[in-house]
Amino acid sequence: MTVIVQAAPFEAALLSGAGRGLPGVGAVVTFIGQVRDTEGDLERMEIEHYPGMTERAIEAMLAEATTRWDLLDGIVIHRYGTLLPGEAIMGVATAAAHRAEAFAAADFLMDYLKSRAPFWKKEVRAGRMSWVAAKDDDETALRRW
Amino acid sequence: MTVIVQAAPFEAALLSGAGRGLPGVGAVVTFIGQVRDTEGDLERMEIEHYPGMTERAIEAMLAEATTRWDLLDGIVIHRYGTLLPGEAIMGVATAAAHRAEAFAAADFLMDYLKSRAPFWKKEVRAGRMSWVAAKDDDETALRRW
Amino acid sequence: MIDILYFAWVRERIGLPKERVETEARTVGDLVAELSAREDRYAAAFADLDALRVALDQELADFDAPLAGVREVAFFPPMTGG
Amino acid sequence: MIDILYFAWVRERIGLPKERVETEARTVGDLVAELSAREDRYAAAFADLDALRVALDQELADFDAPLAGVREVAFFPPMTGG
Numbered sequence: 001m002t003v004i005v006q007a008a009p010f011e012a013a014l015l016s017g018a019g020r021g022l023p024g025v026g027a028v029v030t031f032i033g034q035v036r037d038t039e040g041d042l043e044r045m046e047i048e049h050y051p052g053m054t055e056r057a058i059e060a061m062l063a064e065a066t067t068r069w070d071l072l073d074g075i076v077i078h079r080y081g082t083l084l085p086g087e088a089i090m091g092v093a094t095a096a097a098h099r100a101e102a103f104a105a106a107d108f109l110m111d112y113l114k115s116r117a118p119f120w121k122k123e124v125r126a127g128r129m130s131w132v133a134a135k136d137d138d139e140t141a142l143r144r145w
Numbered sequence: 146m147t148v149i150v151q152a153a154p155f156e157a158a159l160l161s162g163a164g165r166g167l168p169g170v171g172a173v174v175t176f177i178g179q180v181r182d183t184e185g186d187l188e189r190m191e192i193e194h195y196p197g198m199t200e201r202a203i204e205a206m207l208a209e210a211t212t213r214w215d216l217l218d219g220i221v222i223h224r225y226g227t228l229l230p231g232e233a234i235m236g237v238a239t240a241a242a243h244r245a246e247a248f249a250a251a252d253f254l255m256d257y258l259k260s261r262a263p264f265w266k267k268e269v270r271a272g273r274m275s276w277v278a279a280k281d282d283d284e285t286a287l288r289r290w
Numbered sequence: 291m292i293d294i295l296y297f298a299w300v301r302e303r304i305g306l307p308k309e310r311v312e313t314e315a316r317t318v319g320d321l322v323a324e325l326s327a328r329e330d331r332y333a334a335a336f337a338d339l340d341a342l343r344v345a346l347d348q349e350l351a352d353f354d355a356p357l358a359g360v361r362e363v364a365f366f367p368p369m370t371g372g
Numbered sequence: 373m374i375d376i377l378y379f380a381w382v383r384e385r386i387g388l389p390k391e392r393v394e395t396e397a398r399t400v401g402d403l404v405a406e407l408s409a410r411e412d413r414y415a416a417a418f419a420d421l422d423a424l425r426v427a428l429d430q431e432l433a434d435f436d437a438p439l440a441g442v443r444e445v446a447f448f449p450p451m452t453g454g
Contacts, residue, residue, distance in 0.1 A: 016157030119453035134450035279368035
């Protein structure tokens with residue numbers, strides 16, 4: 001299991017390497033979330049986090065996912081700092097014997113990262129900054145698990 | 146949209162590049178299925194396919210997924226021929242504005258690839274060959290969609 | 291003339307991957323009956339139609355589908371891709 | 373002595389990321405009341421507790437949680453990771 005919290009960009013290859021060399025792995029799912037510019041006016045995104053708590057929170061999620069879905073490997077990478085449109089914000093990878101487990105665990109991790117990992121996003125559009133509001137949906141999503 | 150059917154191994158980077166450069170992409174999901182050797186006696190897997198129909202069937206699935214989940218990009222790679230334990234058999238990538246769409250489309254494509262793409266797997270264990278039987282579950286899974 | 295393709299254990303049981311046949315069969319079912327009557331290996335391969343799938347011109351079809359205009363018929367077991 | 377950390381707009385509203393305070397507050401709620409009484413910027417930041425979350429020693433907690441033994445309290449809006 002690997003947790004990486006960094007300002008620098010990351011390589012997608014880091015995620016697809018999940019479970020490499022483990023003979024029981026039949027399925028590897030990766031997810032990458034990236035900065036969208038739907039309105040065409042997004043200059044950048046600034047992500048703040050809570051060093052220390054971030055790593056602890058993500059490690060706890062990964063441990064929970066590992067137990068619930070028998071993960072053979074799991075990776076979470078999340079960036080902070082300044083990100084430009086098109087850049088990858090974060091990534092998750094899960095490796096399991098079967099597809100259903102790998103998919104469910106990745107989905108679970110994403111739901112938890114959205115509203116239980118201490119990151120806060122701010123968008124800068126046309127020079128104006130605004131904090132991204134949490135969605136009620138994000139909280140509702142946790143009840144699935 | 147990209148469909149690749151080949152005997153040669155493929156790079157995971159091919160999948161994670163889905164949707165690259167498209168400003169509307171917020172989520173990229175990839176799935177890689179690989180040869181498992183649970184019993185420790187699998188020598189190799191031999192995959193047969195129906196050239197022509199394979200590509201048509203996969204293109205139809207991708208077109209369906211694209212419409213249903215507003216995919217911005219989709220990639221399916223499937224190998225045939227001889228594969229050794231640990232080798233990647235196939236991969237799927239989906240790129241969409243949001244996470245839920247990318248996950249659902251990848252899941253859908255996997256379900257359809259399992260029982261609607263003309264591939265047949267044969268396992269060679271201790272020198273003995275046997276065709277992998279389709280699971281009733283695979284057929285049931287299609288009813289989800 | 292129609293091309294008939296066999297895959298996986300159907301191919302192995304019949305002993306060839308492809309053949310071209312002259313047939314008057316109106317449906318897939320008729321064609322199966324015609325082939326089964328030919329030789330034991332065909333009868334063995336087609337013994338349990340529930341264990342078989344058929345594609346007409348590379349599209350999945352039913353065993354009661356008509357063969358009019360069809361150029362390529364393929365018989366195979368349930369697919370195991372993914 | 374307790375360390376108090378502020379993040380995102382809570383940090384911006386209060387105007388600092390971290391401070392160390394001497395407090396007798398028994399619960400998070402007591403601490404919030406104490407800080408809010410200090411200055412308007414605190415009162416403004418803590419005006420709507422539904423819009424806030426609190427972590428005690430880096431674990432999410434409730435506003436009625438006791439502070440006994442806690443070394444680090446953090447206040448922030450709902451998280452927007454992922």
